[in-house]
Amino acid sequence: MATRKHRWPKTQDGIEDAALHILEWLAEQGVNATLRVDADRLAEDRPAWTFAASGGPLPHGIRADGATPDQCLSMALAELRTAGINVPY
Template sequence: MAKGMGRRPKVDLDSDVEDATVLILEWLGEQGVSAMIRVDAERMCDGQPAWTFAASGGPLEGEMRADGASSAECMGRALFGLREAGLAVPF
């Protein structure tokens, strides 16, 4: 996928990424990356993607963000972005 093309990668919603989210966050912290996942009730009520993953620091060049309609979609996009940034996330 070309950067900046505005297309979103397809994510595997059946990958059980939700079960591994805390482990992924812990692993990122061990790599020096500050990361979080959150849900925004206001965006949920407006029908917008309510889940956000954000990360910065460590080996990341700048900040990264991924949004999704569910926690699985959000983390799937986050994993794609982290791998695209060069982090070999063990999931």
């Protein structure tokens, strides 16, 4: 098993603290969304976190990848805004 440096970084009021609220809010808007981590990409030191969303008011599916949950969700929120969905975070 690969070991990660700084595996559990603590950020003050980081976006990952709101991840479940964001997913729930999206579901309430009719958007199917998921946040996942890929063990193979993690072991290969590639961006292992993926956010994907589709349906509801989204004109097309979106995907965002990142090395950390915070980075992934930040990129996902930017993609959602571009698609016309302003998540109240």
